Amino acid sequence: MKNVFALVEHRQDKIRDISYELLTKGQELATLYGGELTALLLGNELTKFIDSLKPYAHRIMIVEDAKLKDFNAESYQIVLSNILKQEQDFLLLMGHTASGMDLGASLSVELGASIATDCTGIEIENDNIIAIRQMYEGKLLAKVNLNIKAKSIITIREGSFPPQVSNLSAKVLDFTSPLTAEPSYRRFVEYIEAPLGEVDITKSDIIIGIGRGIKEKENLLLVEELAKTIGGIVGCSRPIVDAGWLPKDRQVGSSGKTVKPKLYIAIGISGAFQHISGMKGAETIIAINKDPNAPIFSEADYGIVDDLFKVVPILKNKLTAMKA
Amino acid sequence: MNIVVCIKRVPETSESEIKVDESGKDIIKTRLTFDINESDNYALEEAILIKEKLGGTVTAISCGSPDNDATLRMAIAKGADTAIRIDTADLGEEVQPQIDSFKIAQLLKTAISKLEFDIILTGCMAKDDGYSQVGQMVAELLGIPHAALVTEIKIDAPKARAKRELEAGLLEVLDITLPALFTIQTGINEPRYASLIAIRRAAAKEIKILKWNELGMQDTELRATIESLFPPPIGKRAEILQGTTDETATKLTNIVKEKGLI
Numbered sequence: 238m239k240n241v242f243a244l245v246e247h248r249q250d251k252i253r254d255i256s257y258e259l260l261t262k263g264q265e266l267a268t269l270y271g272g273e274l275t276a277l278l279l280g281n282e283l284t285k286f287i288d289s290l291k292p293y294a295h296r297i298m299i300v301e302d303a304k305l306k307d308f309n310a311e312s313y314q315i316v317l318s319n320i321l322k323q324e325q326d327f328l329l330l331m332g333h334t335a336s337g338m339d340l341g342a343s344l345s346v347e348l349g350a351s352i353a354t355d356c357t358g359i360e361i362e363n364d365n366i367i368a369i370r371q372m373y374e375g376k377l378l379a380k381v382n383l384n385i386k387a388k389s390i391i392t393i394r395e396g397s398f399p400p401q402v403s404n405l406s407a408k409v410l411d412f413t414s415p416l417t418a419e420p421s422y423r424r425f426v427e428y429i430e431a432p433l434g435e436v437d438i439t440k441s442d443i444i445i446g447i448g449r450g451i452k453e454k455e456n457l458l459l460v461e462e463l464a465k466t467i468g469g470i471v472g473c474s475r476p477i478v479d480a481g482w483l484p485k486d487r488q489v490g491s492s493g494k495t496v497k498p499k500l501y502i503a504i505g506i507s508g509a510f511q512h513i514s515g516m517k518g519a520e521t522i523i524a525i526n527k528d529p530n531a532p533i534f535s536e537a538d539y540g541i542v543d544d545l546f547k548v549v550p551i552l553k554n555k556l557t558a559m560k561a
Numbered sequence: 562m563n564i565v566v567c568i569k570r571v572p573e574t575s576e577s578e579i580k581v582d583e584s585g586k587d588i589i590k591t592r593l594t595f596d597i598n599e600s601d602n603y604a605l606e607e608a609i610l611i612k613e614k615l616g617g618t619v620t621a622i623s624c625g626s627p628d629n630d631a632t633l634r635m636a637i638a639k640g641a642d643t644a645i646r647i648d649t650a651d652l653g654e655e656v657q658p659q660i661d662s663f664k665i666a667q668l669l670k671t672a673i674s675k676l677e678f679d680i681i682l683t684g685c686m687a688k689d690d691g692y693s694q695v696g697q698m699v700a701e702l703l704g705i706p707h708a709a710l711v712t713e714i715k716i717d718a719p720k721a722r723a724k725r726e727l728e729a730g731l732l733e734v735l736d737i738t739l740p741a742l743f744t745i746q747t748g749i750n751e752p753r754y755a756s757l758i759a760i761r762r763a764a765a766k767e768i769k770i771l772k773w774n775e776l777g778m779q780d781t782e783l784r785a786t787i788e789s790l791f792p793p794p795i796g797k798r799a800e801i802l803q804g805t806t807d808e809t810a811t812k813l814t815n816i817v818k819e820k821g822l823i
């Protein structure tokens with residue numbers, strides 16, 4: 238019988254939303270297997286989290302230790318491998334987040350487990366564990382078979398499984414922390430908050446998101462003019478910030494800002510998941526991209542398949558005329 | 562500081578049409594262009610910057626077919642001292658297209674453990690498969706600490722202080738003992754371009770080829786295999802405005818007006 242585990246992710250005293258997604262999917266899988274779902278909760282001062290987790294799992298395993306206060310992939314690995322080495326048949330779910338990315342793959346090596354990362358679906362087909370995930374920047378999907386069935390780790394992309402509250406009442410178990418000290422070879426020092434920028438794009442009703450399709454820094458002028466015409470502000474995808482063309486506070490996406498404007502116009506942006514997760518809450522999304530297969534068109538309401546250098550100047554003129 | 566940087570050659574897919582091949586498990590690669598993976602390029606630059614500051618050597622290493630040699634030569638042209646390619650051809654036709662992150666990590670580990678190193682750098686994610694696994698696995702196999710998604714490294718041997726990027730722009734600062742492995746996030750530096758002279762000089766440089774079976778590996782068992790590749794289901798899709806550039810711009814302006822979006 239397979240037991241399903243879900244690693245609860247929390248940071249700076251808050252449970253991160255992905256945790257409830259993992260628990261929702263985990264419960265479904267545990268039911269399918271006739272096993273139990275165990276929520277794994279590592280950290281210190283954890284009691285405050287217990288009530289909100291109870292309805293989602295059969296068991297909550299708590300590892301309370303001041304040395305686990307802030308996430309450290311190396312200490313987490315020591316604890317999780319201690320827990321999971323005692324299991325004959327397990328499936329561990331964790332988020333494909335900055336924490337999950339740091340931890341999952343090395344833990345799989347220590348446990349001799351199969352791992353599939355950044356998954357958006359899990360199917361059990363003839364007793365095989367099949368993970369569904371995007372490849373080639375979202376242009377294809379893959380079914381990945383986890384060949385070591387009795388030891389499997391799957392990391393889940395945020396937003397894949399909408400959380401559903403259920404009516405379980407988890408049994409709370411304590412697991413004694415195996416840590417004698419935080420590993421000397423890796424120590425958490427501190428968090429640094431993203432600095433407040435000059436402009437707060439999250440406050441704007443209209444955002445023009447610009448991506449790598451703009452090609453040169455000089456071309457930004459083109460969209461800045463368009464933004465001025467319609468009273469919007471220019472945001473961007475990560476490569477624009479990486480290149481130093483716009484400051485970090487303009488970056489939309491999972492490692493940047495989450496925005497919910499009335500109108501988001503994505504220009505020359507392919508629509509990578511990390512970008513989408515920051516702008517999918519916009520009321521109306523318009524995309525301009527020369528590639529008809531760009532994933533951004535699956536998120537947008539309206540699309541123009543064309544060269545942005547042709548469309549944007551004409552569009553600017555027409556919008557100016559409309560406003561006059 | 563002796564630095565090893567792992568690099569992967571990947572197809573450009575963001576602007577190309579991607580089709581599944583006959584096996585149903587791989588893509589048709591003939592019409593695609595290939596280049597160094599984006600975050601690996603930042604890792605290579607970081608390796609060269611560390612060498613320029615602290616001295617030592619940079620070894621670039623890649624797994625795959627002879628096509629990878631072009632990518633490795635470019636790494637030399639930019640400033641790597643030596644380049645190693647682990648040839649995977651002798652893994653056999655069954656295994657090679659299905660080779661998983663763990664197998665790649667085992668190959669890299671075996672090759673790297675024969676070198677002297679203080680720091681190993683990899684990109685944080687390969688753009689083709691998007692797994693983000695190999696670096697962390699190599700570290701675990703070598704028994705050294707790692708940190709993923711790194712956007713700054715300050716070396717103060719025998720330790721380093723690194724920043725890694727979490728969600729929403731939050732950074733984590735951590736101290737790590739060398740030797741260590743860092744998976745590098747894009748934007749950490751400004752990757753250089755190689756000069757024409759350097760490119761020409763690199764063309765004459767030897768790339769050390771290691772064969773899979775010479776590395777003493779026998780186990781061909783794969784831990785994760787692709788069963789099938791398929792196009793995403795047509796779900797929600799934007800209304801694509803049709804016509805000439807002028808017509809689509811007019812249509813869009815009308816939509817914006819009618820819906821009162823501006």
Ligand SMILES: Cc1cc2nc3c(=O)[nH]c(=O)nc-3n(C[C@H](O)[C@H](O)[C@H](O)COP(=O)(O)OP(=O)(O)OC[C@H]3O[C@@H](n4cnc5c(N)ncnc54)[C@H](O)[C@@H]3O)c2cc1C
Binds near residue numbers: 507510512527
């Ligand atoms: C941990 C992690 C966090 C990340 N966080 C973020 C984040 O917060 N935000 C973010 O944006 N990304 C983030 N990324 C990067 C993300 O994966 C993508 O690489 C990035 O979003 C791609 O940006 P892009 O769409 O501008 O570029 P590309 O993917 O290169 O797309 C460029 C697009 O422009 C189009 N184009 C080119 N020329 C023209 C033209 N003349 N006219 C019209 N269209 C044209 C192309 O068809 C293509 O679709 C993150 C990645 C990782 C690993």
